[in-house]
Amino acid sequence: MTKAKEKPRLGLYSLTSCSGDILEITNLEEDLLKLLDLVEVVDLNVAMPATGLSPDIALVEGAVTQAEEAGLLRGLRKKVKYLVAIGTCACTGGVVARGPKKRKGWLRDVYPETGGDFTSGFPRPVSDVVPVDFSIPGCPIERNYLMHCLGYLLKGVVPEVPNYPLCMECKMKGNECLLRYRGLPCLGPVTRAGCGARQPSVGRPCDGCFGAYEDANREALTEIFRQMGLGEDEIKKRFDLFWERG
Amino acid sequence: MKKELISRVEGHGSIGVKIKGRRVESVELDILTPPRLFEKLIVGRHFNDVPTIVSRICSICSASHRVISVMAIEDAFGVQAPREAVLLRELLLHAETLESHGLHLFLLALPDYYGYSSFVEMAKELPDAASLGFKVKGIGNRMQECVGGRAIHQITPVVGGMSAGPSSEGLKRIRQEAEPLIDEVLRFLSKEIPTLQYTPLVKVSNWVSLAGREYGYTGGYILINGKEKVQIGDFYQKFHESALPPSYTKHTLYGEEPFMVGALPRILNSGSKLKGSAGALLKKLGITKSRSTYMNNMAQGVEILFSLERVVDIIGELLDLDLPEGQDGGIVTEFSPVAATGTAAIEAPRGMLVHTYTFDEKGYVAGGDITTPTAMNLSDMERTLMMMAEALIKETPDIKPALETLVRAYDPCISCSVHIVRL
Secondary structure (H helix, E strand, O other): OOOHHHHHHHHEEEOOOOHHHHHHHHHOOOHHHHHHHEEEEEEEEEOOOOOOOOOOOEEEEEEEEHHHHHHHHHHHHOOOOOOEEEHHHHHHHHHHOOOOOOHHHHHHHHHHHHHHHHHOOOOOOOOHHOOOOEEEEEOOHHHHHHHHHHHHHHHOOOOOOOOOOOHHHHHHHOOOOOOHOOOOOHHHHHHHOOOOHHHEEEEOOOOOOOOEOOOOOOHHHHHHHOOOOOOHHHHHHHHHOOOOOO | EEEOOOOEEEEOOEEEEEOOOOOEEEEEEEEEEOOOHHHHHOOOOOOOOHHHHHHOOOOOOOOHHHHHHHHHHHHHOOOOHHHHHHHHHHHHHHHHHHHHHHHHHHHHHHHHHHHHOOOOHHHHHOOOHHHHHHHHHHHHHHHHHHOOOOOOOOEEEEEEEEEEEOOHHHHHHHHHHHHHHHHHHHHHOOOOOOOOHHHHHEEEEOOOEOOOOOOOOOOOEEEEEEHHHHEEEHHHEEEEEEOOOOOOOOOEEEEEEEOOOOOHHHHHHHHOOOOOOHHHHHHHHHHHHHHHOOOOHHHHHHHHHHHHHHHHHHHHHHHHHHOEHHHHHOEOOOOOOOEEEEEEEEOOOEEEEEEEEEEEEOEEEEEEEEEOOHOOOHHHHHHHHHHHHHHHOOOOOOOHHHHHHHHHHHOOOOHHOOOOOOO
């Protein structure tokens, strides 16, 4: 008798983060059950003790700030077929990767008794430590985008993802352009589509958490912001909230 | 001293217990989620970016962080958000409580009561408990998506009000889902749930929550032990913080004493105001009489009912108001920034949360301070862990599982508490 084929093993790892990307995976609800039919979850440190089995696909959320985290990644890299960075923190360092030169002083200010002794370093993207096979951006990730990518990866194919600006999705929804008609500094024109234009759809300009698509024209949008009367510092702060590495 | 990682809490923490012979010398709870320095990240940022940045402190409580930061900024600028916006924010807080309590009570805590290592194991034999947990968590998520624009890191709460109203279709669907869930949760929690054997070993000594005329997650003042009232703006005079190595988290004390925040303190302070099925369940469970720290889990059950009932009422009220939906227009009060400091407090799912910010005249942040419920609970966790360790060590050397269940009863959110800062 032949043994039933084993399911691919999935590991979920949380580094320095708000745990929002793994929480989004638990938010898949019915799709989560479908996913659990396809894969065996062998590690999920927020909800269960580790099984000790090595995963085939590792999804890693969060930025790297600790030597232990870098060690975990190096260990995973040797074992897994696909190492996938999920969420903006894992992809670029995220909203917390700001002020590299000021960080030591900040630690001492914030923790006067202990700050000088902390071993935690500046938040780095996963790809600064080990090669990453694929990145799934977003703060947090989008469930549909993740499921789409996992579908490809489970078949051993590199996922095809949108390589066009958020504006495309915004237009498809029939939204009014916030940049053009409401004078709001929207990052849609330079940001990778994939979230369905969540922020513009509720009247708020895109903050760019998916990062740039290839060929995004930062200069052109900068010029538009200047014409709208934004100062150079304000423009820098728009882009460095999520869109580019701090 | 041996330290072991605790599983089934949000974030990373460990308990260190120093034992000499059969005597417990010390207990230390370490928060190992590394510091992210949020209070520093916001300095020099425009007030509009503050809620966006600080909601990233925690994914479970992102709505609380977003709403409270907006309220603290409004306090600084002297802005009163429209009543409709206040109702929508309240709805968002109930949504978050459902999502958070649903996850914690049913999926992280109940496995301890039934003797399973995780909800995955529990789901195989007790599918009802796990599926009810997913239902409560699910309705919370869908509400946050409908009202906040996203289940995690909500978008709509802005300084002055809300950037958009929810779709009335979405609200109707949520109400339809919430109504039958009230009975289902009441039935499940009224059944015999096994008692954790350690329940009588630990008692709450000081309990702190916001309070007001009615039961709720916002309130006019801070209430200590059901008696002493403190104004929200005086929080920093009554409570103070200190950080102890090697933990990354600051401890908060009431005077010199540990205190507890969360669902149980809310019930102890204001439970008598609960009506409907929440009130009925509270009477049945004997939470106020026991005052065991473990009762925090059941207090969350009562609050799940309270929130579901409130959600049905609020949606009824909102549907009568005919609010603008999506891009059609914000629900906001006009204002201008001023150089000032503002403070606000809210009851996040796991307890009182305080944000305070100082702005310059153009509305850029000069400084900020965020005190999270887990930071407030930390000293009390160490107090009760010591009580438990002392009581148990006489009987068994293997006290780890018992201590873990106690930490979990506080529902600590460790990623939240790790960046408590003063400027």
